[in-house]
Amino acid sequence: MTQTPGLKLAPRPVPGPVPAWAFPAAAAGRVPAGPGTLRCDLPGRRLAAVRLVLHAGAGREPGGRDGVAALAARALQEGTEPGGGTALTAAFERLGASLYAFADLAALRIGLDVPATRLAPAMELLSSVVRRPALDDADVRRLVRERLEDIAQEDATPASRAMRELRAVMFPAEARASRPTGGGRASVEALTGADVRAFYGSVVPAEATAVVAGDLAGIDADAALAAALEGWTGTGGPLPAADTILPESAPRIVIVDRPGSVQTYLAFGHGVPDRSHHDWPSLTVAAHVLGGGLTSRLNTVLREEKGYTYGMRAGLLRMRYCGLFVAQGAVHTEVTADAVADALTELRGIESRGIDADEHGASVRALADRAPAEYETPFAIATELADASASGLGADYPTRYLEAVRASTPDGVARAYRKHVDPEALTVVAVGDAEQIRAPLEKLGYASVTVTSKE
Secondary structure, eight states: OOOOTTOOOOOOOOOOOOOOOOOOOOEEEEOTTSOEEEEEEOTTOOEEEEEEEESOOGGGOOTTOTTHHHHHHHHHTTOSSTTOHHHHHHHHHTTTOEEEEEEOSSOEEEEEEEEGGGHHHHHHHHHHHHHSOOOOHHHHHHHHHHHHHHHHHHHHOHHHHHHHHHHHHHSOTTSGGGSOTTOOHHHHHTOOHHHHHHHHHTOOGGGOEEEEEEOOTTOOHHHHHHHHHTTOOOOSOOOOOOOOOOOOOOOEEEEEEOTTOSEEEEEEEEEEOOTTSTTHHHHHHHHHHHHSSTTSHHHIIIIIITOOOSOOEEEEEEOSSOEEEEEEEEEEGGGHHHHHHHHHHHHHHHHHHOOOHHHHHHHHIIIIITHHHHTOSHHHHHHHHHHHHHTTOOTTHHHHHHHHHHHOOHHHHHHHHHHHOOGGGOEEEEEEOHHHHHHHHHHHOSSOEEEEEOO
């Protein structure tokens, strides 16, 4: 390019090193006669995020009451009066706030997002919700109907159906993790308002954790938490202890029959240790090498070279007492068996050829160097701290995890994968047309093939 005489161009900028960044520290405390607290001050973040973690997840549901934790979370959002959900939403919206709740296997989680300057009045509203919820029979009946509609939608979605079957096959039937977190059709249909009230009444607030993150300068967050939650107690008997039944890793192929499907949704699963294990950070790197992006091994072969899929991904499913390594994605029906064979080759590849420095470095950068953007908001930070609390990992876990990812080595990552993932003992779930894919999958000789319906 010809430079105009007399025009002096600025030098081209050169990228510098990634600035040092650490996960924000949280100060621990406790509400008198109430939950523990984690307070994270984030200057300049004018929205505050509150996360209340109640140790009353689906893993602690009474026998025969699958789905009551998720239903209790939904019913809390109906407020303190029968049919009061709309009025409660309007009350929070007048403060510029939003309230939501959900339950997973580990915990019942309540979230509140609000401008930091309105934290105190929003916490007053939250206090009324958690202390005096209506949990009305009519509201619960409506929420049961909504949950049944959700189940029908999940049945019709190949990805969710594959993950449901993967858990059902890998965990023994007596394990709560083997069944849908939100409950199945039969169990949900049987739930009543009395079941929801009994379950929520058994919550032990003193075992809970309240996380608040945001710009708390000039705001007495501790006082707001105390005013809202001090002296809050449960009214019912103790909930059952959560089971700790581990998944069973063994070679098997399960087809969920969807006649006429033009695609097959594949899910490969294997049990791994929980996040407290020192190998968890290395396993997350290994999963990223295999299916963490478009240049990952699975995508390079199945997407770029073979054109079988729009994309495959791999990662670790977090659970309190264990984890699952999962690789998944949709492929064209006619190449289902070829895609499984090629995926197995790549999943075996870390054992045979290890991990090279370039792909390890790219995965570490993707997992660790993106953290400043991933945890830019109070919502993300509060959610991560709440998740660590729900899993009993401590407020410093996010920092320890990121440090371990950065300190990992290619050989160490490969060693962790070889130790915890046996490519010859994978559960393979294929949601697709059994008439077209069963024989080709059987010819692979990887494992016996069974067929189940999509219901």
